[in-house]
Amino acid sequence: MAKVTIDGQTIEVPEGTSILNAARMIGGEIVPPAMCYYTSLETSGGYCRTCMVKVVKGSEKDPRPMPKLVASCRQPVMDGMEVQNITSPEVIEARAGVVEFLLMNHPLDCPICDQAGECNLQDLGYEHGKDGTRYEFERREFEKKDIGDKIQLHMTRCILCYRCVKVADQLCPSRVHGVMNRGDVSEISTYIEKAIDNEMSGNMIDVCPVGALTDKTFRFKSRVWFTKPVEAHRNCTKCSGNVRLWFKGADVLRVTGRKDEWGEVKEFICNECRYDKKSVSDWVIEQPTHVDRHSVISQNHYENLKQMKLDTQRIKAKLPEKKTNGNTK
Amino acid sequence: MGRQLLINDLDKEGIATLAGYKANGGYAALEKALKMKPEEVVSEVQKSGLRGRGGAGFPTGLKWSFIAKPPGVPRYLVCNADESEPGTFKDRYLMQRKPHILIEGMIISSFALGANTSYIYIRGEMMYQFHILEKAIQEAYDAGYLGKNILGTGYDLNLYVHCGAGAYICGEETGLIESLEGKRGNPRIKPPFPAVKGVWQCPTVVNNVETLAAVVPIIDMTGDEYAKIGVGKSTGTKLISASGHINKPGVYEIELGVPVEEFIYSDAYCGGIKNGKKMKAVVAGGSSVPILPTELILKTAKGEPRLMSYESLNHGGFITGTMLGSGGFIVMDEDTSVVKNLWNFTRFYHHESCGQCSPCREGTGWMEKILHKFLDGHATVKDIDLLWDIQSKIDSRTICPLGEAAAWPVASTIRHFRSEFEEYINKGESFKDVKHYFRVNNLQPA
Ligand SMILES: Cc1cc2nc3c(=O)[nH]c(=O)nc-3n(C[C@H](O)[C@H](O)[C@H](O)COP(=O)(O)O)c2cc1C
Ligand code: SF4
Ligand code: SF4
Ligand code: SF4
Ligand code: FES
Numbered sequence: 003m004a005k006v007t008i009d010g011q012t013i014e015v016p017e018g019t020s021i022l023n024a025a026r027m028i029g030g031e032i033v034p035p036a037m038c039y040y041t042s043l044e045t046s047g048g049y050c051r052t053c054m055v056k057v058v059k060g061s062e063k064d065p066r067p068m069p070k071l072v073a074s075c076r077q078p079v080m081d082g083m084e085v086q087n088i089t090s091p092e093v094i095e096a097r098a099g100v101v102e103f104l105l106m107n108h109p110l111d112c113p114i115c116d117q118a119g120e121c122n123l124q125d126l127g128y129e130h131g132k133d134g135t136r137y138e139f140e141r142r143e144f145e146k147k148d149i150g151d152k153i154q155l156h157m158t159r160c161i162l163c164y165r166c167v168k169v170a171d172q173l174c175p176s177r178v179h180g181v182m183n184r185g186d187v188s189e190i191s192t193y194i195e196k197a198i199d200n201e202m203s204g205n206m207i208d209v210c211p212v213g214a215l216t217d218k219t220f221r222f223k224s225r226v227w228f229t230k231p232v233e234a235h236r237n238c239t240k241c242s243g244n245v246r247l248w249f250k251g252a253d254v255l256r257v258t259g260r261k262d263e264w265g266e267v268k269e270f271i272c273n274e275c276r277y278d279k280k281s282v283s284d285w286v287i288e289q290p291t292h293v294d295r296h297s298v299i300s301q302n303h304y305e306n307l308k309q310m311k312l313d314t315q316r317i318k319a320k321l322p323e324k325k326t327n328g329n330t331k
Numbered sequence: 332m333g334r335q336l337l338i339n340d341l342d343k344e345g346i347a348t349l350a351g352y353k354a355n356g357g358y359a360a361l362e363k364a365l366k367m368k369p370e371e372v373v374s375e376v377q378k379s380g381l382r383g384r385g386g387a388g389f390p391t392g393l394k395w396s397f398i399a400k401p402p403g404v405p406r407y408l409v410c411n412a413d414e415s416e417p418g419t420f421k422d423r424y425l426m427q428r429k430p431h432i433l434i435e436g437m438i439i440s441s442f443a444l445g446a447n448t449s450y451i452y453i454r455g456e457m458m459y460q461f462h463i464l465e466k467a468i469q470e471a472y473d474a475g476y477l478g479k480n481i482l483g484t485g486y487d488l489n490l491y492v493h494c495g496a497g498a499y500i501c502g503e504e505t506g507l508i509e510s511l512e513g514k515r516g517n518p519r520i521k522p523p524f525p526a527v528k529g530v531w532q533c534p535t536v537v538n539n540v541e542t543l544a545a546v547v548p549i550i551d552m553t554g555d556e557y558a559k560i561g562v563g564k565s566t567g568t569k570l571i572s573a574s575g576h577i578n579k580p581g582v583y584e585i586e587l588g589v590p591v592e593e594f595i596y597s598d599a600y601c602g603g604i605k606n607g608k609k610m611k612a613v614v615a616g617g618s619s620v621p622i623l624p625t626e627l628i629l630k631t632a633k634g635e636p637r638l639m640s641y642e643s644l645n646h647g648g649f650i651t652g653t654m655l656g657s658g659g660f661i662v663m664d665e666d667t668s669v670v671k672n673l674w675n676f677t678r679f680y681h682h683e684s685c686g687q688c689s690p691c692r693e694g695t696g697w698m699e700k701i702l703h704k705f706l707d708g709h710a711t712v713k714d715i716d717l718l719w720d721i722q723s724k725i726d727s728r729t730i731c732p733l734g735e736a737a738a739w740p741v742a743s744t745i746r747h748f749r750s751e752f753e754e755y756i757n758k759g760e761s762f763k764d765v766k767h768y769f770r771v772n773n774l775q776p777a
Contacts, residue, residue, distance in 0.1 A: 048520035049687050051728055070727040076520050099724030103693035136717055139700045162686060181515065181686075184498070186696045188686035 004081040008032050008055075009089045021074035021085055022053055026264060032087050033264075035097075035126050037104070037211050038163035039075035041266055046168050047075035050161065051100045052126060056093050059084035071096055094130075101131040107142040107186065109158050117213030119226035122265055123161060142186060149179070150198040152218050152277055153207060157189055160214035166190060166206035173202040173270060190214070201240050204276040208259045208267045219277050220248075220256040229255055231291035236284055240272035246291055247282075254280045260291075333586030334560060336548035336568050337541065341428050347463065349470035352431040358476060360550040364439040365484045372443035376546060378554030380566035385411055385502075385539030386617065386657045387732075388641050391546075397526040398444055399534040407535040408441045408449040409511065410543050413495055413502035415454055417618035417679055418659030421570035422540035424582045426453075426460045429544075430467035434490065436543040438476060439550055441488050444536055448489050451540075452507050455495040464492045499683035503731045504537040506685065517685050518731035539657075541570050562588035565640035569655070575662035576610075578602035591615075591637045591644075592629050595662060608664040612748075615644055616656020618676045619736035621743030622669065623653050649743065670751055673744045674702035680737035691734040694725040698741055705752060708760035715752050719745055 003014045006024050009032040015024045023041075025033045034055055039047030047053075053075045057068040062082025071093060074085070087093055105127055112118040144157035162181070167190070170179035179198055182191040192198055198206075207215045229248040236243045248256040257276045259267030279285065345351025352358070364372050377392030398406060410433065414422040426433055433451070441449045453461050468490055471477045479487045493511055495501045501510040505519035508530050529535020545567060549557045558566045565587035574580045577595065579602035585594065594600045595610065604610050613628040614620060630637055632651035637643050644655045663672065681695040698721050704710040718741055726738035745752065755762055 048730060050689055054728065073520070096724065096728055099728070100689055103689045103724070106693050106697065137697060139697075161689070162692065164687075183686075184500070185681060185684040185686040186692050188692070 004079050004083070006079040006081075006083045006085065008085045009087050015079060017081075018078050020047075021055060021057075021072070021077050021079055021083075022047075024079050025074065025085075025087065034074050034087050035122075035130060036075050036264070037122055037126060037161060038165060040165050040168070040209055041264075042268065042270070043165060043168040043172060043209065046165060048073050049164055050104070052097060052104075052130070054093060054096055054100070056086040056090040057083060058086055097130045098132050101127055102135065102137075104161050105131065105135060106137045108161070109141065109143075111159075115156075115159065115213040116216045116221060116226075117159075117210075121213060122211035144189065147191075148218075149192055149206075149215070150203060152204060152273070153198070154216050154218050154221065155190060156214050156216065158214075159212050160190055161212055162188055162190075163211055165209040165211070166215055169202070169206045169209055169270075170198070173205055174198070174200045176200070179203075179206075201272045201274070202270060204273045205259065205267065205270045207276075208261070208270075211265070217256060217258075217276070219280075223255045224250050233260060233288040233291055234285035235288065236275065236279065236286060238272060238275055241275060242269040242271070243275060244269050245271050245275055245285075247285060247287075252282065254282060254285075333589065334568065335584045337425060337432065337544050337570060338428065338582065338584050346429055347427075347431075347467070349431060349467065349474055352429070356551075357431055358435055358474075360547045361435050361438055361476060362482065364442060364550050365482055365486065369443045369445060372439060372550065375549055375554040376443070379545075379549040379557040380554075380561075380564060381542065381545055381549060381557070382565070382641065383539055384541035384545070384569065384658070386416070386619070388655060391538065391542055394526070394538075395440075395444060395536060397524075398536055399527045400445070401534070405448065405533050406444055406446045407530045407533060408437060408444055408446040409504075409507065409530060409535060409537045410437055410449070410451040410540055411502060411504065411507060411537050412451050412453040412457070412460075412540045413499075413507060414457075414540070414657075415499040415502050415683075416657050416659055417676065418572060418574055418614060418661045419617045419657045420572045420574075421582050421658060423454075423457055423460055424572075425540060425544060425570065426457075427463055430460075430463050431471070432544045432547055433464075433540055434467055434471050434476070436546040437490060438471075438481070438488055439546050440536075440538070440543055441490075442486055446536075447487050449491075450511060450530075451490070451492045452501070452511055453492055453494055454502075455497040458494075461492055461494055468492065498685075499679075500685045500731075500733060503733065506731065507537065508535065517687050518733075520730055560586050562638060562640050563642055565642060565655075569639070569658055571639070571658045571660050573601050573660045573662070575660075576605045576608065576664035576667070577662045578605055585639055587638075587640045588643075589639045591639055594639055594660075601660075601662065604662065604664050606664075608666065610662060611665045611667055612663045612669055614653075614659070614661040614663075614740075616654045617659030618661075618679065619732075619739060620654040620656040621649050621652075621739050622672075622747065623651075623743070624747045627651050627747070628653075649739070650746075653743070668751070669744050669748045670702070670705055670755055673740055674699065674706055676740045677702055677737065680733065684733060684737070685731075688728075688730045688734070690725045691729045691737065694721050694734075695737045697721055698737070705755045708755065708758065708762055710752070710756050712753070712756060714756075715745060715749065 004017050005014050008025050011028050013028050034053040036053045037050040054071040055074045059065045061080030147155045149155050167180050170177050179192050182189045207217050229250050232247045234247045246258050246260045247254045259271045340355045343355050373395050381391045382388040477490050498516050500506045501516040503518045506516040510516035525535040560567050568584050569587050571583045583600050596603045610625045612622050612624050614622045631646040641655045646652045677699045681699045684691045684695050686692040701714050722738040722741040725734045
């Protein structure tokens with residue numbers, strides 16, 4: 003075990019834990035924002051630089067501070083390490099700088115973006131950014147593209163977090179998706195415009211922190227905050243079948259993986275569950291989603307809405323009781 | 332002129348061939364090294380005080396001692412011949428004129444590290460040198476210096492040349508490794524370092540061409556003797572690529588410690604400034620290192636003469652000093668616009684950023700656009716501060732040192748030449764035809 007202190011709060015964590023995950027175990031304000039790290043995707047993290055923190059004491063053995071700010075998502079803790087996040091003006095300034103870089107070429111077309119309301123970049127800009135931009139030049143733009151028949155890529159909104167690339171590498175059997183070109187004209191692309199068709203590709207949508215990869219079966223159907231999330235499951239041979247349904251009235255508009263409080267899906271779902279099971283009778287409803295990430299959604303206080311529970315009951319009542327077919331949970 | 336250990340004998344006939352190289356004492360060091368224990372070779376290199384010639388100046392012997400040695404796992408030596416830093420052209424020269432010194436150095440170093448497969452990763456544009464190396468390697472195989480059971484010692488080594496595809500970032504050692512593995516050349520996030528997980532996740536040492544070539548004279552003359560050349564912790568000789576407004580541009584081998592003033596003005600080296608002009612500024616170690624005005628490159632802030640050594644050039648840190656870097660020595664005369672030069676450098680870094688991390692991906696292009704505003708005569712005083720702020724938000728905040736390499740020229744040009752930025756602001760559009768220092772190359776303007 004290693005003892006680490008982050009902004010004055012001390013916790014013991016297993017060796018090898020990243021500073022970010024140690025901070026998440028402590029919880030609260032001292033957790034650095036993470037735009038590219040994704041727990042279940044190997045080698046993710048390190049790219050966006052939003053999670054940078056200051057290590058003021060390296061470890062008990064070698065107490066020297068680290069000379070540069072470090073990406074907390076990739077830096078393992080050492081026993082006796084002391085870290086500053088929100089208590090370091092340098093970190094706060096650096097983070098504001100990163101936010102400015104990320105937004106510099108970003109279209110900020112939230113009003114017509116399907117991600118609005120559950121967008122990590124909106125939250126990040128709101129919490130860590132500064133008002134206005136000092137960038138006065140033309141913004142970079144890309145053509146919209148289809149990645150297969152279910153996903154639309156709006157590259158102009160991409161922050162190059164590489165999460166979708168890791169999904170393609172790690173979840174999909176044959177990789178045809180990656181980054182082309184370099185620098186600020188880098189582009190997410192399917193090689194030679196090959197469509198992605200394999201069972202797990204839809205997870206790219208869930209891991210995308212912004213509105214660059216969106217579900218074409220949901221496009222423009224509704225603003226996210228007008229839909230109500232409900233946990234549900236079905237017996238699926240390809241994935242766990244544990245999903246989140248997004249209702250408008252009694253209609254399922256969208257199916258996604260279940261994101262945790264850090265915005266990460268713990269169990270990836272297959273494309274059949276995501277795209278083809280949009281009738282209520284396909285699912286066993288569990289309960290309304292507990293939303294604890296403070297996003298636009300939670301600011302609308304869905305969680306406390308009694309209405310929500312009523313809705314769920316209503317939906318459930320409409321359905322014939324489903325057998326669970328041994329699908330536990 | 333001091334001693335030359337690397338580019339001596341270039342006038343000898345056939346020095347680029349194995350026969351000519353051998354006739355001038357080549358491969359004697361290899362025969363000597365193969366009779367030593369690998370640890371003894373490492374120890375000679377440690378004693379020599381040799382420091383990496385690729386830019387960072389990290390002690391080579393120390394780097395070698397870090398290589399992990401898990402049983403049953405192969406180790407690799409990779410030679411970094413990607414040489415793409417603007418102002419640097421020494422490795423190309425050495426490989427072209429004396430390819431066998433690199434091959435000999437690589438065999439000795441591979442033996443010392445226990446590597447049985449080694450690679451030379453050469454810049455994609457250097458096809459000419461690529462073919463020279465291929466030919467030289469074949470000669471070495473035919474002579475029994477490469478392949479199985481080298482010179483009957485039981486030591487096996489295969490050596491390959493691998494061609495890059497024209498990306499500066501593939502000179503960064505982990506970007507290089509990715510590229511060598513056949514992937515996109517994105518630098519890796521460290522740790523782990525290559526010494527633990529490098530090529531194919533196996534322990535790897537990456538060294539510059541000149542570093543590996545220097546191992547040959549070190550074994551020849553012993554580490555202790557090598558360490559006597561130079562000053563302090565800057566031992567041995569160094570290749571300097573001298574360019575710009577000097578009478579005699581070219582590659583020079585100097586004993587570390589030569590005074591900068593002598594290097595620029597002596598006929599043994601650069602031969603003074605062209606056309607009798609005055610010197611304005613020097614970029615001493617390749618485009619990434621801070622630019623210094625004449626007063627500070629010739630003398631330190633303390634008034635001592637500055638020497639061509641790691642320590643002396645760095646004296647005063649980045650406030651009044653710079654770095655030896657890769658030895659790309661660019662001299663600018665009084666007519667040069669340092670702002671235009673900076674724009675050109677920045678354009679390069681913008682073009683070469685791999686785009687993985689947000690500060691470098693976005694910041695380099697932003698700085699280029701602002702610098703362009705200066706050249707167009709549309710900049711305001713605020714833009715100087717903005718440039719300063721942007722570079723400070725890239726510096727030390729990125730995955731690989733390309734971020735710093737892009738930030739330092741901006742910081743140093745503002746630090747030492749702020750008034751020139753102001754001149755651009757004050758004179759506005761009328762200042763457009765100012766003399767400049769940059770070559771139009773194949774970089775497309777953004
Ligand atoms: C952007 C970038 C480009 C680099 N290009 C080169 C290069 O072309 N050749 C080189 O030897 N080192 C280059 N380096 C330095 C290498 O990463 C590495 O430090 C070096 O090869 C180590 O060899 P040495 O210890 O012998 O100097 C570069 C570094 C960076 C960050
Ligand atoms: S990705 Fe996020 S910040 Fe960008 S337009 Fe969409 S909602 Fe707005
Ligand atoms: S498309 Fe989305 S997930 Fe993929 S790199 Fe861009 S922002 Fe990240
Ligand atoms: S600093 Fe620049 S070149 Fe280096 S990894 Fe980051 S984006 Fe790529
Ligand atoms: S979350 Fe750590 S760098 Fe992006």
